[in-house]
Amino acid sequence: MAVTLVLDACAAIAYLRKEEGWQRLMGKVIEPDAALAMHAVNFCEVYYEFLRSDGAEAATQAWDRLRELPIEVVALWDDAFLMRVGEFKVEHKVSLADAFALATSRHFGAQLATTDHHELDALEKDGAARFFWLR
Numbered sequence: 001m002a003v004t005l006v007l008d009a010c011a012a013i014a015y016l017r018k019e020e021g022w023q024r025l026m027g028k029v030i031e032p033d034a035a036l037a038m039h040a041v042n043f044c045e046v047y048y049e050f051l052r053s054d055g056a057e058a059a060t061q062a063w064d065r066l067r068e069l070p071i072e073v074v075a076l077w078d079d080a081f082l083m084r085v086g087e088f089k090v091e092h093k094v095s096l097a098d099a100f101a102l103a104t105s106r107h108f109g110a111q112l113a114t115t116d117h118h119e120l121d122a123l124e125k126d127g128a129a130r131f132f133w134l135r
Contacts, residue, residue, distance in 0.1 A: 001035040003108035004028075005132060007071065008101035009045035011113040012038065014134050016046070016062050021134030025113055028132070029069055037108060040075045041100040076107060092128060094119050102129050 005028055015022045015029075028034050046066060051059035081103055088099040098119055105112040111132040114120060123129045 001033070003035045003037040003072070003110045005034060005036050006101060006105040006108060006110050006112050007036060007038045007042065008112060008114045008116065009042045009049065009097060010115040011134055012042070012046045012066055013049055014115050016050075016065055019115075021115060024132075024134050028113070034070075036069070036071045037074050037104065037110070038071050039100045039104040040073055042097055042104075043073050045097045074104065076104065081107060092123055094123075105129060 007025075011025055014020070015025045028036065043066065047059050047063050050062040084103040084106060085096070085099045088094060088102045089096055092099075092102075094102065098116065101112055101114070102123070106129065111130045112120075113132045113134060115134045117133070120129070120131060124131050
């Protein structure tokens, strides 16, 4: 099944912490035709955010809960993909982790689930990416 939605770390964290908008992502998780993906870099970002803010036990629990979801963790590392990551980073002045999420979304031709309006609103306005905003 073709990937229909790519998650960034902000979306996954909002889901795990049940922050505002988490139900929107839950709706996608339970859709029978939904196919979700997340780059390994962004998956790691979720882990280190929980580790930094809540400690090792909470980070491990977050990792395990995220692994239970029907999300394909992808590790795209070919030259063309990594160049696209670099292009997103430079052209849109986003974090490296966001550049990985954006390049993954572009790779699959899927929307990017996020809460990160601060860095990503301009990309939507420019038509550089398609988003599924949780809030």
